[in-house]
Amino acid sequence: MPKLLPDFISRQQIIEAIHAYNSGILHKFDASRIYDVMHDGLSYPPKAIVGIAATKMTGVEFTPEDFTGGIKSKCVKLLTNQGFEIRIKKGKAYFSTNNDHPDELHSTGQFWEGSIKQITVNLYERDIDARKSAIAHHGTNCQVCNIDFCKIYGEIGEGFIHIHHLIPLSTIKENYRVDTIKDLVPVCPNCHAMLHKRIPPFTPEELKLIISKDG
Known part of the structure; x- marks a missing residue:
């Protein structure tokens, strides 16, 4: 019978688990496949850290079979609730076979978001009508760096832009009603990737500040 994770693990308990992981404490968790939890500039497998923390907290040994470690899992929520950053590992990317706009789905009528389809990992289907709106x-124009692809690339750049969801699709429920003005912003591919370098994503305003400081 799988064990249930605690509903709350403090930040200090998570840090102590990270220290225990660094010291070589025995555990049954493997390296992470897609996501890492960050601390002091170093990356760690989220399941291992939460599993060690839960074991030390409860006195009962947790194993990989007891809980999941996906982005919507309780494991990751326990970490993000304490302010820890979750990053996608290098070389891991969500992709689609749609070469035009890989994160949109043709649809009509109202704008609904959040339906999941299985490719290699779960992808959240996006409504192309919401994009157009x-x-x-x-x-x-990119709402972060203000690039206009048409001015730079001419005809082939006309209408090209990514659409960023200010509310991450991984956190919303099926049949979520999209406000295309408040929830969606156009961004260039580079800025879109940088917005998602953190979980939860940076806001466009935060990324603008980063660009202005680096400039």
Whole structure:
């Protein structure tokens, strides 16, 4: 019978688990496949850290079979609730066979988000009508760096832009009603990737500050 993770693990208990992991404490967890939890510039497998913390907290040994470690899992929530950053490991990317706009799905009618389809990992299908509505309001310039692909690339750049969900699709429920003005912003591929370098994602305003400081 799988054991249930505690509903709360303190930040200090998580840090102590990280120290125990660094010291070579015995555990049954493997390296992470997709996500890492960050601390002091170093990356750690989220399941191992939470498993060690839960074991030390309860006195009962937790194993990989007792809980999952996906981005929507209780394991990851216990970490992010204490302010820890979750990052996608290098070389891991979500992809689709749609070469035009890989994160959109053709649809009509109301704008609904959050339906999951299985490719290699769960991808959250996005409504192309919501994309069109967002562009009609915001335009096609990147809302972070202000790049206009048409000015740079001419005809082939016309209308090209990514759409960023200010509320991450991984956190919303099926049949979520999208506000295309408040929830969606056009961003270039580079800025889109940088927004998602952190979980939860950076806001466009935070990324603008980073660009201005680096500039």
